[in-house]
Amino acid sequence: MSTFDPAILLDPPPFPVERVASLADRFAKLIGTSGDVLLIQAEAVVALEAVAASLGRPGVKAINIITSPYGVWFGRWLRRAGASVVEIRAEAARPVSARAVAAALDAHPDAGLLALVHAESASGIRNPLEAILRLARERAVVTVVDAVASLGGHAFAADRMGADVVVAGPQKALAGPAGVSAVAVSQRAWADIDRTDAPQTSALSLVDQKRLWLDAGRGALPGTPSPLELWALDAALDRVEAEGIEAIVGRHAEAAAAARDGLEALGLTAWAGPADASHLVTAFAPPADIDAASLLESLREADPEFSLGVGAGADRLIRLNHTGRRADPQVVHAMISAIASALRR
Numbered sequence: 001m002s003t004f005d006p007a008i009l010l011d012p013p014p015f016p017v018e019r020v021a022s023l024a025d026r027f028a029k030l031i032g033t034s035g036d037v038l039l040i041q042a043e044a045v046v047a048l049e050a051v052a053a054s055l056g057r058p059g060v061k062a063i064n065i066i067t068s069p070y071g072v073w074f075g076r077w078l079r080r081a082g083a084s085v086v087e088i089r090a091e092a093a094r095p096v097s098a099r100a101v102a103a104a105l106d107a108h109p110d111a112g113l114l115a116l117v118h119a120e121s122a123s124g125i126r127n128p129l130e131a132i133l134r135l136a137r138e139r140a141v142v143t144v145v146d147a148v149a150s151l152g153g154h155a156f157a158a159d160r161m162g163a164d165v166v167v168a169g170p171q172k173a174l175a176g177p178a179g180v181s182a183v184a185v186s187q188r189a190w191a192d193i194d195r196t197d198a199p200q201t202s203a204l205s206l207v208d209q210k211r212l213w214l215d216a217g218r219g220a221l222p223g224t225p226s227p228l229e230l231w232a233l234d235a236a237l238d239r240v241e242a243e244g245i246e247a248i249v250g251r252h253a254e255a256a257a258a259a260r261d262g263l264e265a266l267g268l269t270a271w272a273g274p275a276d277a278s279h280l281v282t283a284f285a286p287p288a289d290i291d292a293a294s295l296l297e298s299l300r301e302a303d304p305e306f307s308l309g310v311g312a313g314a315d316r317l318i319r320l321n322h323t324g325r326r327a328d329p330q331v332v333h334a335m336i337s338a339i340a341s342a343l344r345r
């Protein structure tokens, strides 16, 4: 089936040092920031851990919104760094409400940090990001946004929305490699990160990235550069720019709408309503009279990308993946047809 030959990956030329900074600039454009963007040679979860390790410290109180396991992990990393963490847990696999966030901010006027995921691939929900960022801004709280899944799936503009730290990766809606991540850092956030007691000589240190890369003229990345990943990121960004980020977001929105309509035509209901759905995946609860495990099994025979949601409450939902190259009407149509024939059996 596949004609992929891994041997073509051997002996790549080095990625030109003078082009590394432009990768960050191109990411900055997609994120919508005129601030600094760091490139981390690791998948996005490591970048998220680095943000928590670099912003958390004793004396910092953080409001951490949990709508999937990513939020659970972020809270753990903040605590490990010494921060005190106030958790806001939305109803299982549901978005948080801006009202709950406002209440937590009011109850903890000493909070200096707020973290959340924008759109979840785990459950197919989307949090009311702009309203939450506005609330944080009004109180001068530094914000961290996990936009790994949402960038390319939803309109995003960090500076305009007031997001201070944004973590992004090319491997979801941007359909790129998973081994280089981007972290946007606002001036306000640098003031909290660049401290004398900040972690250093650590793979999780953003201060190291600042000293060794930003302040050093943005040449080669710290450590041994991975030409394979940098070339792949370069090619992925070429493809993103050729299509245009608005068109990519539009393609994901259409795929999500087609998935919702298709489920409805089968008498099923998408888990998230149109106002709070992520455009990356569409989840549905299997009908009560059907064995979910065997339904999933027959769906996976048609398309191995069918999966259960991840995290409390989402783990009984079946997900249709329409992220990246799969944000395509034909892929969605095939998934709906697979569900129709599995339900008939």
Ligand SMILES: *Cc1c(COP(=O)(O)O)cnc(C)c1O
Pocket: 043, 044, 045, 046, 070, 117, 119, 120, 121, 122, 146, 148, 149, 169, 171, 172, 178
């Ligand atoms: C995929 C994803 C990540 C990153 O996970 P990886 O293991 O690096 O792919 C982080 N946050 C969210 C919300 C994600 O969907």
